Structures are given as structure tokens and as C-alpha cells.
Amino acid sequence: MPAFTSxxxxxxxxxIFSSIRTPQEGDGYETMAAELERLAAMQEGYLGFESARNxxxxxxxxxxxxxxESAKTWKNVSEHMGAQKRGQEKWYASYxxxxxxxxxxxxxxxxxxx
Amino acid sequence: MPAFTSxxxxxxxxxIFSSIRTPQEGDGYETMAAELERLAAMQEGYLGFESARNxxxxxxxxxxxxxxESAKTWKNVSEHMGAQKRGQEKWYASYxxxxxxxxxxxxxxxxxxx
Numbered sequence: 001m002p003a004f005t006s007x008x009x010x011x012x013x014x015x016i017f018s019s020i021r022t023p024q025e026g027d028g029y030e031t032m033a034a035e036l037e038r039l040a041a042m043q044e045g046y047l048g049f050e051s052a053r054n055x056x057x058x059x060x061x062x063x064x065x066x067x068x069e070s071a072k073t074w075k076n077v078s079e080h081m082g083a084q085k086r087g088q089e090k091w092y093a094s095y096x097x098x099x100x101x102x103x104x105x106x107x108x109x110x111x112x113x114x
Numbered sequence: 115m116p117a118f119t120s121x122x123x124x125x126x127x128x129x130i131f132s133s134i135r136t137p138q139e140g141d142g143y144e145t146m147a148a149e150l151e152r153l154a155a156m157q158e159g160y161l162g163f164e165s166a167r168n169x170x171x172x173x174x175x176x177x178x179x180x181x182x183e184s185a186k187t188w189k190n191v192s193e194h195m196g197a198q199k200r201g202q203e204k205w206y207a208s209y210x211x212x213x214x215x216x217x218x219x220x221x222x223x224x225x226x227x228x
Contacts, residue, residue, distance in 0.1 A: 004132060004210055014214050016128060016176065018118060018164050022224075050132050052166040052174045060166045060174040062130065068217075094223040096118055100128050100214035103182075109208040110136075 005048020005064050010102045012047055013065040015074075019095035021057040029091045036078060043077065045070020057093075064102075071099060119162020119178050124216045126161055127179040129188075133209035135171040143205045150192060157191065159184020171207075178216075185213060 021029070040046055045066035053059030065071040079085070135143070154160050159180035167173030179185040193199070 004134075004208070007212075010212075014128075014130060014212060016130070016216075018176075020118075050172075050174060052168045052172055054166045055169075058164075058166055060164060060176065062132075062174065092222070092224070094118070094221070096221040097219060098121075098124075098128060098216045099218040100216040102212045102214040104213040105211060107208070107210040108206070110206070 005050055005062075007047040007064045007102075007105070010105050012102050013068055013071045014100045014102050015063045015065065015071050016098040016100065017061045017063075017095060018097075019059055019061075020093040021053070021059065022091060022093050024090070027090055032091075036081070039077060039081070040074060043070065043074055045073070068099070068101075119164055119176075121161040121178045121216075121219070124219050126216050127182055127185045128214045128216050129177045129179065129185050130212040130214065131175045131177075131209060132211075133173055133175070134207040135167070135173065136205060136207050137171060138204070141204055146200070146205075150195070153191060153195070154188060157184065157188055159187070182213070182215075 037049055040049060040063055047064035047066060049061070049063050051059065051061035063071075063074065065074065151163055154163060154177055161178035161180060163175070163177050165173065165175035177185075177188065179188065
């Protein structure tokens, strides 16, 4: 998975998912996360996905969408998979979700990075 | 630093900073990051800060602000410190910034987490 998304110019929608993982090995989380990302990428309005997680279990995942409608459709799809329900029961100690309209964006890249 | 922010109900502003760190030890990054966070917390309109970074160097940091004005003021403060300029030169291979208006938010916490 590439580190950065490449959304077009704003406006677009960001769904911010901050979470604390429960410390369980072999609970199927990685498989679920990869499948969710694969399904998201197939969905109308998908613009990209970024995620990072600290060793202590705190992580942030952001999916970018063309508009609120596609972001909501994705929420329904992921719920239909049962990911959110199972996640509440098994994978996460807690999570916060913020749905946001991106109004401005800019970026920087070093010239000398090979 | 607490893992989660506790912003009030939307609307509020999220500044999403996704970055790839350059692999340099002892470059003062941690000191700068801690100082920036300390200064942010003192600023009018500050609502919270969250961050996570993968071992491979990709990370996401999000600061939450009461409104666009306080988010912009913070940008000026951090630039005045020179953090952004030095960051471009030293700490980051690349970064993306998204400024977004949070319109909805919800959260979950397990009851059985001790």
C-alpha cells in the first residue's frame, strides 16, 4: 500500500478513524483490514487511504472520498461486512470517528530524495 | 500525551499532517515535535492532538481546532518557529496537509476494558 493518497484538489471528504487496538494476536484483524481496504478501493467515490499505528496500539486511519454520499455508502458496506460490529467486540478497546470536508490541501517533497 | 483528543461536538477543524520521516537519528525532531505540541496546547482555539507513526517512517498527525481562524494562527506560529522550513530541509522526505471541517463525529469504548 502506498503511504500517501493522491486525492484531487479539494473539496473532498476525509473519514478519520482513530483507534486503540486490543493486544490480541491471531484475531483476524490484519485479514479484515486488508479486505476492507480492498473493498474500499473498488467503491465509487474512493480517493485513497492512509494509516499509521504506534507500537503501543494507538493508530489513525484516514479514507478519502469524493463526497459525503460515497463516504456514507462505504460506512454501510463496512457495517454490512460486520467489520464494525466485530471490531467493537474484538479488535478495538475504543475508537473515535470524525467525518470532515477537506477545504484546502498542500504538499511538499524533497528534491534530493532518491 | 493521551491517545485520543476530546473535541466538543462538531463543527470544528482538523488539520491532517501525513508525512514520511527521513531516517536520521539525533536530528532534534523529537524535541521540536514535543515543543510544537506544547505550544499548540497553549494556543487559543486548540482542541487536541493525535499522532501515530509506522516503523517504516510513515506517520499521521492531526490537530483539532475550534475554527479555521485558530488553525491558521497555529500555522503562522509554527512557521515562525521555523519548524516547517527546517522540517522541509531536514526531518521529512515528504508531507501532505489537509485542512478539513469536521461535520460529524462518534465514538466507541468497550465496557470491559480495565
